[in-house]
Amino acid sequence: MTIRADLDERFDEILTPASLAFLARLHDQFAGRRHDRLDARMRFRKRIENGHDLRFLPETRSIRENTEWRVAGAGPGLDDRRVEITGPTDRKMTINALNSGAKAWLADLEDATSPTWANVIGGQISLFDAIRGQIDFVSEEGKEYRVTAEETPTIIMRPRGWQLVEKHLWYTDRAGHTSPASASLVDFGLYFFHNAQALIDGGRGPYFYLPKLENHLEARLWDDIFTFSENALRIPHGSIRATVLIETISAAFEMDEILYELRDHAAGLNAGRWDYIFSLIKNYRCRGRSYVLPERSLITMTVPFMRAYTELLVQTCHKRGAHAIGGMSAFIPNRRDPEVTERALAKVADDKRREANDGFDGSWVAHPDLIPTARAEFDAVLGDRPNQLERQRPEVSVTARELIDLSGIEKTVTDAGLRSNVSIALRYIESWLRGTGAAAIDNLMEDAATAEISRSQIWQWIRYGIVTEEGTTITHALVESLLQEELRAMQRSGSDRFDEAAEIVKMVALEEDFPTFLTIPAYAQYLVERPAAIAA
CATH class of the missing domain: 1.20.1220.12 (Malate synthase, domain III)
Structure with missing residues (x-):
């Protein structure tokens, strides 16, 4: 691995010779398979553009119909996930998340982080310090930020997706070919190398969210990376727990298979609603006017295709002993307009009430002020229970057609x-x-x-x-x-x-x-x- 960028203060604590050697080993083992998966994505998209309809895979029917297998489930500190806060990993946002009162924090190196070199490695430093209880921050105005909460959220780190590269780190393979490193392997590798043992010692980790997976073969690749990494650092097998975001339309047809591939490391699935909508538009954008969606505000979680997707997700998770985590509430309270805030919080409450009553074990918010509203709805359903895995939802029956059925949706565009x-x-x-x-x-x-x-x-x-x-x-x-x-x-x-x-x-x-x-x-x-x- 070669660094092609300046090193800011403390970057050398993350980009050590040993951690770079570990990244090189990850690339030696998995860079080729990553490229294979990306090539397969491209071929798959072409098939859909040419008229292929998604379906449940006949070749994996036995996995779906086998009622015996279960996943590893929640690791220590991950039993109760009723409210998770999401956000980037700069120092101020890290401290805010740790003080938020949420049960878990999605420490996001992906969609909520602009991947500047400063943000990528600075985020790793923030996480390193947070895990060791040594993080603080002073703003340009002189305001001090410190962790004051007695109980901080369990950290679940989200690396960047397979499609992205890290242009500041370059990998040279055994044949002498040089290319930008995989952003996924960089984010995962640096975090795991520096923090896995500290997280295990603290009883809460190492845990990951896996973004934008498109099928069970991509899940298999991640599971092999987890096993390799545990063995390389002499970490007990199964210490890692992963929650997969079901945020691509193809992954919705392979939820059982994704959990099966990750079964020694799987904690749950998340309904990533916005990327899921984007994935449907992207894949079906050329398939005719019947696949044109209305403006975003009208694509709620109660429209038929979104309802089918979330119902199937809860049923699949609980059948396998995995957590089902609901979607994002992204409203930012407006302190200058209490009426706007009141209406928005009512919508947040309705959204979380629906998720809790549907069987979800927790959900996401993007702002600390939404946590009390979201927690109240899950508290009303869960009570003292950490989750509701016992709700098996046998009444749910979702067909392949229902997952992509856009009929009955108001197609309004203004x-x-x-x-x-x-x-x-x-x-x-x-x-x-x-x-x-x-x-x-x-x-x-x-x-x-x-x-x-x-x-x-x-x-x-x-x-x-x-x-x-x-x-x-x-x-x-x-x-x-x-x-x-x-x-x-x-x-x-x-x-x-x-x-x-x-x-x-x-x-x-x-x-x-x-x-x-x-x-x-x-x-x-x-x-x-x-x-x-x-x-x-």
């Missing part, structure tokens, strides 16, 4: 909804370029997943010439005009990254080609290190 998508995509990407991957926009905590929905809907609405409720036909020229209007309005904020953000929006939403993830071209071409991009 002028305001189109403008909102343009604005969110532009403002989020600009924030991401500045090094902030969790951005407060219009009272919501937006991350890469919601920006993906915004840009993919724009692309699809243009393709099919969707007419808004007001009678406006959505065209390439119209969207470009709206983008220029938003750009002029935003440039008054003083940031110099909006022009670059606008170019990225054009690339991922207006060109004929459809990049699989906006972060791939954005990272390769636009994420340039600047002092303003360095996280606290």
